[in-house]
Amino acid sequence: MSEQRWIVGVDIGGTNLVVGVVPAAGGPPRALRGRATDAARGPEAVVTDIVRMAREAVREVRDVEGGAAADVVGIGVGCPGPIDRENGVVVESPNLRWRDYPLRDRVEALVDWPVVVDNDANCATYGEWWQGAGRGSRSLVGITVGTGIGGGYILDGRLVHGASDGAGEVGHTTINLSGRRCACGNEGCLEAYASGPAIAARAREGLELGAESVLHALVENELERVTAATVYEAVLVGDQYATGVMTETAKFLGAGIANAINMLNPEVVVIMGGVTQAGEHLFVPLKAEVRRRAFRAMADACRILPAELPNTSGVVGAAGIAAAELGMLGG
Ligand SMILES: [Zn+2]
Structure with missing residues (x-):
């Protein structure tokens, strides 16, 4: 038994x-x-x-x-x-x-x-x-990038839930006062710039304005078929336009993460979701943006890692x- x-x-x-x-x-x-x-x-x-x-x-x-x-x-x-x-x-x-x-x-x-x-x-x-990239850490912010951007905050081994179970909604922190419309009804939320659909929408906007990119061929010129996944695919074959879209995405996420770091001073930030497929094309500019915006001692104390249990x-x-x-x- x-x-x-x-x-x-x-x-x-x-x-x-x-x-x-x-x-x-x-x-x-x-x-x-x-x-x-x-x-x-x-x-x-x-x-x-x-x-x-x-x-x-x-x-x-x-x-x-x-x-x-x-x-x-x-x-x-x-x-x-x-x-x-x-x-x-x-x-x-x-x-x-x-x-x-x-x-x-x-x-x-x-x-x-x-x-x-x-x-x-x-x-x-x-x-x-518990079992992934943040094992053994005392404080951790998790950010899930998918259809939306969700988040969670763990302090001393416990999830912080807040007064009404809403703590950790980093995706709906404002990064632009009069920015893009978010699904939550606000304007300028991080999610409106860096969620999967937002990445695709930003990529599409440039393509519609005539940007040259392998993306046109990847979707057989049907731009409505551009998704975040096709953008990652284009990044991985070295497409400059898609890499630019990813660099911008990394800056938006970096700004949101710097906000979380300045607020919570976590030991680890774990990024989850398909966006991590972009690898160094995401993490290098993202970490640079965090360094630019977060207090140095807090940025130094924080490891920013891709999920281990995708x-x-x-x-x-x-x-x-x-x-x-x-x-x-x-x-
Ligand atoms: Zn929102």
């Missing part, structure tokens, strides 16, 4: 739903499985998938590792949007188009385990702190947050 305790981790993404089983004491996730979230079906259909996938994953782990049903001690669920953690309610998720949905109670009604719900960027940040930080972090909440972790 196995002495191991396990936690199920669930990452509800705007695009993909991923479920895995994580050792409560730490270790890589097992029995990972995913499918399209397809949130338009409504939250009940997604909850049905979560429960089915969690049961399958637990069965698979038991088949391989042995052990009993009681060895699974909880389930952590990461979900986009502001979360009321105390009540386990998704207050509003523009990505999923869910509102005031009692996610924790709905999952808990169908499984035998206690359920802990947190924001998806908090989960990814916690995953990178596909699983959300699952690992959701499980880790649940493990901590359920008293399975020290600290």
Whole structure:
């Protein structure tokens, strides 16, 4: 019989739903499985998938590792949007188009385990702190660059949630008072410049003005097909225009990160998401911008790192947050 305790981790993404089983004491996730979230079906259909996938994953782990049903001690669920953690309610998720949905109670009604719900960027940040690029650090800011820009802040091994579970929204800090319109309704948020769709939109604008670039060929002159991923692809083959777009992106992110560093003085900043594929084309200008803007002692004290768990930080972090909440972790 196995002495191991396990936690199920669930990452509800705007695009993909991923479920895995994580050792409560730490270790890589097992029995990972995913499918399209397809949130338009409504939250009940997604909850049905979560429960089915969690049961399958637990069965698979038991088949391989042995052990009993009681060895699974909880389930952590990461979900986009502001979360009321105390009540386990998704207050509003523009990505999923869910509102005031009692996610924790709905999952808990169908499984035998206690359920802990947190924001998806908090989960990814916690995953990178617990088992990824930020292992062993005392203070860490995580920034997820995808459809939006999310963030999380860990101090002394605990997520900082703030007064209403909203702490860490670095993507919606203002970097330009009268700048680009953001999905949140404000103008000039970091997200409006450096999220995946914003990178694509900025690239497209230059192409429409006649910039020469391999991007034209990559999308067969259908500029609406330009995405952040095609921009990274062009950067990696040495395209000058795309590299310029990436340098600008790095400056925007660098400004946002310098704001976070000056505010929080973290030991580590972890950047997560497809944007890290641009490698040194991102990190060299980004770090230069941070040095230009952050106080030197704080910039010196901070390591800025790419994520180490690009596909699983959300699952690992959701499980880790649940493990901590359920008293399975020290600290
Ligand atoms: Zn915003």
